[in-house]
Amino acid sequence: MVxxxxxxxxxxxxxxxxxxxxxxxxxQESIDKTVxxxxxxxxxxxxxxxxxxxxxxxxxxxxAKIYFPSLNYLAHDLNVSLELINLTITAYLVCQGIVPAIxxxxxxxxxxxxxxIVAFIVYLAANIGLxxxxxxxxxxxxxxxxxxxxxxxxxxAMSVVADLTPxxxxxxxxxxxxxxxxxxxxxxxxxxxxxxxxxxxxWIFWFLAILSGLCLLLIxxxxxxxxxxxxxxxxxxxxxxxRSLISYMAKSKEDQPAQEVTQPRLRVPNPISCLRIVFHKxxxxxxxxxxxxxxxxxxxQASLSPLLxxxxxxxxxxxxxxxxxxxxxxxxxxxxVGQSSHNEVAVTESAVAHPVPGKVMNxxxxxxxxxxxxxxxKTKGDDLANFPIxxxxxxxxxxxxxxxxxxxxxxxxTLQARTVCNTLIVDLHPDSPATASASVSIVRCSVAAIGxxxxxxxxxxxxxxxxxxxxxxLGAATAPMLWAEWRWGMQWRNERxxxxxxxxxxxxxxxxxxx
Numbered sequence: 001m002v003x004x005x006x007x008x009x010x011x012x013x014x015x016x017x018x019x020x021x022x023x024x025x026x027x028q029e030s031i032d033k034t035v036x037x038x039x040x041x042x043x044x045x046x047x048x049x050x051x052x053x054x055x056x057x058x059x060x061x062x063x064a065k066i067y068f069p070s071l072n073y074l075a076h077d078l079n080v081s082l083e084l085i086n087l088t089i090t091a092y093l094v095c096q097g098i099v100p101a102i103x104x105x106x107x108x109x110x111x112x113x114x115x116x117i118v119a120f121i122v123y124l125a126a127n128i129g130l131x132x133x134x135x136x137x138x139x140x141x142x143x144x145x146x147x148x149x150x151x152x153x154x155x156x157a158m159s160v161v162a163d164l165t166p167x168x169x170x171x172x173x174x175x176x177x178x179x180x181x182x183x184x185x186x187x188x189x190x191x192x193x194x195x196x197x198x199x200x201x202x203w204i205f206w207f208l209a210i211l212s213g214l215c216l217l218l219i220x221x222x223x224x225x226x227x228x229x230x231x232x233x234x235x236x237x238x239x240x241x242x243r244s245l246i247s248y249m250a251k252s253k254e255d256q257p258a259q260e261v262t263q264p265r266l267r268v269p270n271p272i273s274c275l276r277i278v279f280h281k282x283x284x285x286x287x288x289x290x291x292x293x294x295x296x297x298x299x300x301q302a303s304l305s306p307l308l309x310x311x312x313x314x315x316x317x318x319x320x321x322x323x324x325x326x327x328x329x330x331x332x333x334x335x336x337v338g339q340s341s342h343n344e345v346a347v348t349e350s351a352v353a354h355p356v357p358g359k360v361m362n363x364x365x366x367x368x369x370x371x372x373x374x375x376x377x378k379t380k381g382d383d384l385a386n387f388p389i390x391x392x393x394x395x396x397x398x399x400x401x402x403x404x405x406x407x408x409x410x411x412x413x414t415l416q417a418r419t420v421c422n423t424l425i426v427d428l429h430p431d432s433p434a435t436a437s438a439s440v441s442i443v444r445c446s447v448a449a450i451g452x453x454x455x456x457x458x459x460x461x462x463x464x465x466x467x468x469x470x471x472x473x474l475g476a477a478t479a480p481m482l483w484a485e486w487r488w489g490m491q492w493r494n495e496r497x498x499x500x501x502x503x504x505x506x507x508x509x510x511x512x513x514x515x
Contacts, residue, residue, distance in 0.1 A: 069189060104438030107434040108433075156437075186323035190317075225243065277429060400420070
């Protein structure tokens with residue numbers, strides 16, 4: 001149990017640049033009091049927050065995959081065809097694409113904590129209902145409700161990371177936050193197979209209800225509000241539901257009158273804002289490339305089970321176990337792609353002791369900054385107006401695309417490319433990271449749904465070899481898109497920002513597009 005004096009309690013600075021010490025006697029870096037730092041959250045607080053959002057993001061892909069081993073049982077017990085049961089999968093995927101657009105806009109106006117709490121209450125209620133239902137209409141409606149509760153958590157995670165971290169160290173936290181969502185798809189079939197075989201399909205939903213209930217309690221008690229419209233750089237104390245339960249209970253300087261902040265007015269969520277992002281030149285190419293990677297990821301997963309059953313005559317539980325190596329590779333890849341080889345920005349104490357070498361996002365950022373003569377501001381974060389963030393984020397993606405294309409079974413490498421694209425989308429829209437992340441979900445889920453829907457036809461017509469040669473070719477086709485973003489992305493970004501400022505009647509400082 002985390003006490004009120006632990007890092008999870010979210011010690012913030014009681015004045016700009018003077019951060020409260022954490023419980024472990026953690027030595028805090030001295031910050032120039034004349035400069036407002038990007039974030040006053042301690043490193044330990046950041047780690048706890050990232051742990052919670054990674055855990056929350058675990059449920060959406062877990063719920064989708066844990067369901068698969070129970071399909072035949074559900075069809076038998078509810079006396080419906082397998083085709084009708086498959087419609088519940090389609091409904092779940094449709095919600096995965098739509099809901100993040102609504103959740104992202106809500107998180108930008110109401111804050112991250114309230115949206116997480118509401119989402120998990122909906123998800124918990126849906127799982128209890130699924131465990132108790134006895135009819136197909138109830139199953140369909142409750143699966144839609146279940147997806148609605150969990151599908152926005154990954155977009156929320158990306159927005160929380162953007163709140164906490166400046167661009168030069170954002171990559172490592174994105175990788176850590178995606179460890180949960182990226183390992184869940186391999187664990188889902190195993191857990192679902194065991195529960196369906198040894199207990200019943202109802203216990204799949206009871207298991208999800210119990211696990212999500214525990215996660216909801218942790219979020220209510222410990223998750224700190226990070227939305228910069230509510231807490232600034234972390235030095236402003238939130239109020240009401242935006243404040244964690246443990247901070248209410250803690251007797252500390254946080255009980256002193258907090259700095260006032262003008263909070264955004266609550267309004268009806270506007271999912272159209274995500275669609276606007278989709279059609280920006282500097283965003284569209286990254287979204288399409290990311291969607292292709294996700295489609296490959298989804299089609300490889302969807303094809304693995306029937307191929308193993310048909311070729312090797314494996315049962316459901318054995319096929320579920322075959323997903324485990326894939327999940328391990330995904331988790332390791334998502335962590336390492338954002339991990340820095342420098343001790344001062346390591347995610348864990350283990351990484352400090354054993355830094356990870358290689359081409360990763362944080363190092364790419366620093367090398368790009370050095371190449372263009374840009375000074376990285378580690379205190380208040382960088383103004384990206386004159387920094388080629390596109391070149392920094394895409395500096396090493398060519399390695400990932402090449403390996404993913406050549407080795408279609410290299411799932412971990414495909415996942416590395418996806419992590420880079422997700423981070424760049426947030427960098428391109430720093431004022432609305434949740435909405436930007438939601439646009440990723442809209443495009444990638446739509447493309448993945450199309451790919452999965454025609455996958456079996458392609459397998460039947462071409463066979464596994466040529467099918468995945470085709471998918472590898474689609475992965476290679478993203479390289480020109482990403483090169484165009486790398487070459488002209490900064491120019492397109494500045495044109496987009498200039499148009500927005502001109503519409504608002506403001507003047508924007510001159511920027512250098514030749515970097």
